Amino acid sequence: MVQKNNVILTLNGINKSFGAFKALKDMRLTIMRGRVHTLLGENGAGKSTLMKILTGVYSADSGEMSLNGEKYSPSFPQDAVAAGLSIVFQELSLVNNLTVAQNIYANHEPSRFGFINDRKIEKQATTLIRSLGLPINAATKVGDLSIAQRQLVEIAKALSRNADIVILDEPTSSLSDSEAEILFSIIEKLTTDGKAIIYISHRMEEIMRLSDDITIMRDGEYIQTLAKTETTIDQLIALMVGRRMDQIYPPKLSVKFIPTNENILEVSHLSVAGKVNDVNFQVKAGEILGFFGLVGAGRSDVMKALFGMLPHSGEIKLHNKSIPIKNASIAINHGIGFVTENRKEEGLVLLASLRHNITMAALPHFTTTGGLMNMSKEKKQTDKAIEQLAIRAYSGEIAANTLSGGNQQKVVLAKWLATKPKILILDEPTRGVDVGAKFEIYSIIRELSANGTAILLVSSELPELLGLSDRIIVMAGKSIQATANTTELNPQRIMAAATRQL
Numbered sequence: 001m002v003q004k005n006n007v008i009l010t011l012n013g014i015n016k017s018f019g020a021f022k023a024l025k026d027m028r029l030t031i032m033r034g035r036v037h038t039l040l041g042e043n044g045a046g047k048s049t050l051m052k053i054l055t056g057v058y059s060a061d062s063g064e065m066s067l068n069g070e071k072y073s074p075s076f077p078q079d080a081v082a083a084g085l086s087i088v089f090q091e092l093s094l095v096n097n098l099t100v101a102q103n104i105y106a107n108h109e110p111s112r113f114g115f116i117n118d119r120k121i122e123k124q125a126t127t128l129i130r131s132l133g134l135p136i137n138a139a140t141k142v143g144d145l146s147i148a149q150r151q152l153v154e155i156a157k158a159l160s161r162n163a164d165i166v167i168l169d170e171p172t173s174s175l176s177d178s179e180a181e182i183l184f185s186i187i188e189k190l191t192t193d194g195k196a197i198i199y200i201s202h203r204m205e206e207i208m209r210l211s212d213d214i215t216i217m218r219d220g221e222y223i224q225t226l227a228k229t230e231t232t233i234d235q236l237i238a239l240m241v242g243r244r245m246d247q248i249y250p251p252k253l254s255v256k257f258i259p260t261n262e263n264i265l266e267v268s269h270l271s272v273a274g275k276v277n278d279v280n281f282q283v284k285a286g287e288i289l290g291f292f293g294l295v296g297a298g299r300s301d302v303m304k305a306l307f308g309m310l311p312h313s314g315e316i317k318l319h320n321k322s323i324p325i326k327n328a329s330i331a332i333n334h335g336i337g338f339v340t341e342n343r344k345e346e347g348l349v350l351l352a353s354l355r356h357n358i359t360m361a362a363l364p365h366f367t368t369t370g371g372l373m374n375m376s377k378e379k380k381q382t383d384k385a386i387e388q389l390a391i392r393a394y395s396g397e398i399a400a401n402t403l404s405g406g407n408q409q410k411v412v413l414a415k416w417l418a419t420k421p422k423i424l425i426l427d428e429p430t431r432g433v434d435v436g437a438k439f440e441i442y443s444i445i446r447e448l449s450a451n452g453t454a455i456l457l458v459s460s461e462l463p464e465l466l467g468l469s470d471r472i473i474v475m476a477g478k479s480i481q482a483t484a485n486t487t488e489l490n491p492q493r494i495m496a497a498a499t500r501q502l
């Protein structure tokens with residue numbers, strides 16, 4: 001019989017410091033079989049660190065863990081896997097030039113005499129992928145997949161080990177709604193089978209839908225564990241940020257520039273081979289133009305083309321002048337900034353300091369008349385960004401990879417703010433960012449728009465698009481399906497256009 005609702009894992013008195021910084025203080029957690037247990041906390045609260053201790057990536061400075069009633073102290077990730085724990089990390093860890101099947105079975109391939117049997121693992125992977133209902137081919141190279149598809153491969157990889165405890169760290173942040181539904185049904189099946197799920201997410205609706213239990217963490221400390229049935233989103237947010245939040249979308253600010261009727265950007269017949277088909281739109285100074293579409297609709301490729309990262313045809317006019325944007329430096333020189341959806345590959349130099357990352361796209365703003373770097377100006381900008389975006393870092397000199405995921409996202413935004421862009425492209429700017437920090441980012445978007453920056457906002461979160469945009473373009477199948485003022489749109493019409501049922 002499947003065992004449910006009894007304790008499988010306990011953590012007690014867990015402490016962990018990085019240098020002088022205490023990331024976890026006397027943290028505790030109790031996980032039950034057959035239930036989804038969500039960890040909730042602001043960016044930098046310590047959720048991922050706790051999961052790394054649980055899965056043998058880090059060792060705790062002190063504290064105790066027990067699994068199935070026995071002392072559990074993994075020294076390496078392999079120990080955690082052997083003990084029945086599997087984790088899907090927030091940042092992807094797949095190898096691009098291997099196939100989906102090879103990635104799923106990396107390190108535990110069915111091999112004979114030491115030879116990896118590619119055909120066999122492809123067959124096994126296909127069976128697994130089908131049983132999970134994933135829209136992916138086992139023989140495809142991972143490098144050819146979208147980020148969403150890669151995330152689904154990560155999930156398949158974690159499940160291929162048949163673990164008793166599955167840890168999902170922000171698994172839906174790059175999934176479309178329909179892909180997230182696939183994941184939710186997988187989770188339901190796993191819990192029915194008596195597996196325990198530890199779930200990390202910043203999406204409150206999703207948390208309320210999926211969770212059985214919710215533990216709130218703040219500043220590395222345990223705050224409270226609540227059953228989903230006995231709490232509300234408002235209560236959870238208040239416990240998490242330590243204050244009440246009455247609104248999440250800041251109102252429009254009054255315009256602080258002289259508006260003209262001129263289009264700051266005009267895109268005509270933009271096409272990218274196999275990715276974008278004849279896209280046309282305009283945007284005025286101070287306007288926030290939202291882009292909605294399901295994964296693969298072509299939104300991010302439009303943005304990459306505009307930023308000179310993809311070869312394209314068609315015309316891009318800036319201030320009524322045709323500009324061939326052949327590479328990113330031409331885009332930057334013409335005042336375009338780009339917060340990419342993939343911060344790890346395109347947004348940050350992870351080993352460089354926050355100061356370097358924040359100033360690197362705007363070096364001319366930080367050089368002296370003699371052409372030398374003006375370090376004190378750089379430092380000032382970095383400190384300002386840390387404060388303005390509430391980046392959890394004790395100094396601008398630390399490496400970007402020591403920040404939590406959500407705080408790294410804020411550094412990418414800070415980097416483009418430093419360029420003082422006239423047009424700012426934001427591709428999923430709040431991915432992995434907690435509710436309090438989302439409000440800070442939305443306020444900055446409002447402020448930029450009030451000062452005349454045109455914003456192109458790509459987001460898979462409909463409430464975010466509806467809450468911020470002046471107009472929304474809906475894309476599907478590589479082209480534009482609908483453009484309308486936000487006041488004329490509702491979620492049903494947008495989804496109808498995105499699924500081409502208009």
Ligand SMILES: Nc1ncnc2c1ncn2[C@@H]1O[C@H](COP(=O)(O)OP(=O)(O)OP(=O)(O)O)[C@@H](O)[C@H]1O
Binds near residue numbers: 041043
């Ligand atoms: N290797 C490291 N070196 C130094 N500091 C670290 C390291 N790893 C994590 N930290 C710090 O520990 C704190 C907790 O980070 P952690 O990644 O656990 O947060 P999180 O709750 O998962 O946040 P997010 O929601 O943004 O993913 C952060 O302040 C982070 O900067």
